Amino acid sequence: MEYIMDNIQMLFGANLEVKTEHGVWVQNGEIYKVLHKQDYPSHVEHIDGEGNYLIPGLIDLHVHMMWDGSKDPVATLQEEGYEQMLFRAVSYCQDYIEAGITTIRDVGSVDDIALHVAKGIKRGLINGPNIIASGKTLTMTGGHDPFWARFVDGPDEALKGVREQIFKGAEVIKLSATGGVYGRHEGESAGNSELSMEEQRVICNEAHKFGLKVASHAIGREGIFNSIQAGVDTIEHGHYLDEELIAMMEEKGTAWNPTLFVYQTIASLEEIPAYAKQKALEIVERHEKAFKKFFDRNIIIGAGSDAGSPCTPHTALLDELTTMYTFVPKIKEILKTATTNAGIILGRKTGQIQEGYDADFVLLKDNPLEALNNLRSVAQVYIAGQKVYS
Numbered sequence: 001m002e003y004i005m006d007n008i009q010m011l012f013g014a015n016l017e018v019k020t021e022h023g024v025w026v027q028n029g030e031i032y033k034v035l036h037k038q039d040y041p042s043h044v045e046h047i048d049g050e051g052n053y054l055i056p057g058l059i060d061l062h063v064h065m066m067w068d069g070s071k072d073p074v075a076t077l078q079e080e081g082y083e084q085m086l087f088r089a090v091s092y093c094q095d096y097i098e099a100g101i102t103t104i105r106d107v108g109s110v111d112d113i114a115l116h117v118a119k120g121i122k123r124g125l126i127n128g129p130n131i132i133a134s135g136k137t138l139t140m141t142g143g144h145d146p147f148w149a150r151f152v153d154g155p156d157e158a159l160k161g162v163r164e165q166i167f168k169g170a171e172v173i174k175l176s177a178t179g180g181v182y183g184r185h186e187g188e189s190a191g192n193s194e195l196s197m198e199e200q201r202v203i204c205n206e207a208h209k210f211g212l213k214v215a216s217h218a219i220g221r222e223g224i225f226n227s228i229q230a231g232v233d234t235i236e237h238g239h240y241l242d243e244e245l246i247a248m249m250e251e252k253g254t255a256w257n258p259t260l261f262v263y264q265t266i267a268s269l270e271e272i273p274a275y276a277k278q279k280a281l282e283i284v285e286r287h288e289k290a291f292k293k294f295f296d297r298n299i300i301i302g303a304g305s306d307a308g309s310p311c312t313p314h315t316a317l318l319d320e321l322t323t324m325y326t327f328v329p330k331i332k333e334i335l336k337t338a339t340t341n342a343g344i345i346l347g348r349k350t351g352q353i354q355e356g357y358d359a360d361f362v363l364l365k366d367n368p369l370e371a372l373n374n375l376r377s378v379a380q381v382y383i384a385g386q387k388v389y390s
Contacts, residue, residue, distance in 0.1 A: 001385055002027045004040055008049030008363070011056070012353045014340050016332055018369065024054065026359045029384035033355055052379050053367050055335075056351050057102025057129075057360035059342035060317040061257050062215075062236055062304025065089040065106050065131075066113045069313040071271045074183060077147060082111055089117050092314040093128030097389050099315040100362035100378045103130040103342075103350055105304070107174040107215050107236070108137045110148045115169050127388060130360070132346060134174035134215070135165055138203055143194045144176040144217060145183045158199040162206045173207040173214045175200060175232070178223030181266060181283070182276040182310055190279050191220035191240065200230035213347060215257075219283065221245070228254050234345060236304065237263075239287045246294050255300040255345045258291050261316060261323040262306035272310050288327055295328045302345045303338035321372050331369055359385035 006023035012034065023040060025033040040046070066089040067073035077085065089109070096104060106114035112135035121128040138161045139149035152161040162173055177195055179188035195203075200216070207214045213234070216227035221240040228235070228248045234255045235241070241256070249256065266272050267280035295301065303324070305316035312319075317338060324334045343351025350358045360383050366374035381389040 003045040003047050004035070005047050005049050005054065006037065006040065007051055008054040009051070009367070010034075010054040010353055011335075011369070014352055014354075016335055016340070016369070024353060024359075024361070026385040029359055029386075031353065031355055031357050031359050034353065049363055050379075052363040052365055054353065055100075055362050055364060055368060056339040056343075056353055057362055057381070057383065058100050058317060058338045058375070059103040059105075059303070059346070059351055060096075060101050060305050060307065060338070061105045061234070061302045061342055061345060062259055062306050063104050063106050063314065064108050064306070064308035065092050065104070065117065065314065066109045067308030069308050069311065069316070071269070071310055072273055073308060073310060074147065077110065082113075085110060086113055086116065089113050090120070090126055090128075093117070093121070093126060095314050096129045097127065097381055097383075098378065099318065100364070100375065100381055101129055101315065101317055102360040102362070102381065102383050103132070103346070105172060105215075105346070106131055106133040107172065107217075108145060108148045109133065109135060112136055112168055118171070119169060130350075130383065132171045134172045135168055135170050137174040137176055137217070138162060138165070138195070139176040140194045140199075144178065144180040144188055147183075149176070152195070152199065155198055155202045158195070158202040159206055162203045166207070166210050166212065171212065173203060173212055175203055175214065175216050175227075177216045177218040177227045178220040180217065180219065181263065181279040182273070189220075190283060193220060193222040193226060195226070197226035197230050200227055200232065204231040213345075228252060234302070237287075239263075239283045239290065241290045241294060246297050246299065250298045255302055255341075256294075257302045257304040257345070258287070258324075259304050259306045259320070260287060260291060260327070261320040262309045262312045263287055264323060265311050266309075269311055276310065291324070292327050295333075300341050300344055301337050302342045318372070318375055321375070325372055331372060334372065335368060
């Protein structure tokens, strides 16, 4: 399919400059050229953007699509069988599209459900966003989120575990370097280190050999330190980041997906399980301070919602961006966390309106640079150049 999308105002390139009197020439699912209006070829079909704002498709770097975003998703998980969890994951695909979220990274699912959904979308069996999925996470025996874990203890098991997930079709590897806030009411602490540096290094080396990124669930300081030294690509959450750790991340090129909204939510709502609320309350202020202090450092910060977690629905990326903006009111830089920065973190040509990039974009009725809430004014959504919602 070939066409030129014109009559638009465009948030263009890595810095999201606004361009008018330009159009996007799409060929074979990619952005072939960004043209000035006077250079449009006459032989190519023109599609009228009706004066809307063209932005890159949004990217959510941290979701769990088989969780339901209720006050206690683990309770739902325990009530449902495999088939119901699979149906649930598929049902959220359209929600993402309608919210203008064209790519999601699923970093933990029971029985590798997200891998199966991702394959179904690639094969055209179901409609949905681009899904980059880890399937099971690599966790120590009894570690964080055991319900979707592949337990690994020691370097040999770590090597086998990462190879298993790659064999199953994982496009990212997720490991748990520390305990967490939600998931189990006993037997883990958010600050405790879990997988060792040696285990993580084996995982990273093998994943990188196959061209895959590694995302580390890391809340406590020791676990963050071990992950950075081991060579992970992203720190997920990162509550206990400090000056020394940030300097290490700058040196090694480690990115950060802070997932602020979910912890703010868990700490603030009464209906959340009490054990999770208490653990969140102990660390949420530290999280906010770290984000404010380190936002402008020389690290890439991405946007991840942790969608599916307690009271965090599957379009919560917009809530994550709003929370970021509340702490750091720099609207263009916040938008980049879910577009330009996210594409860089994924290592893929997405997240920008640039020649040679995937033709994943959204037409908005209102300008998101004026207010983040304008991201909700979705008029049309395109994935690989194909209209998937209007």
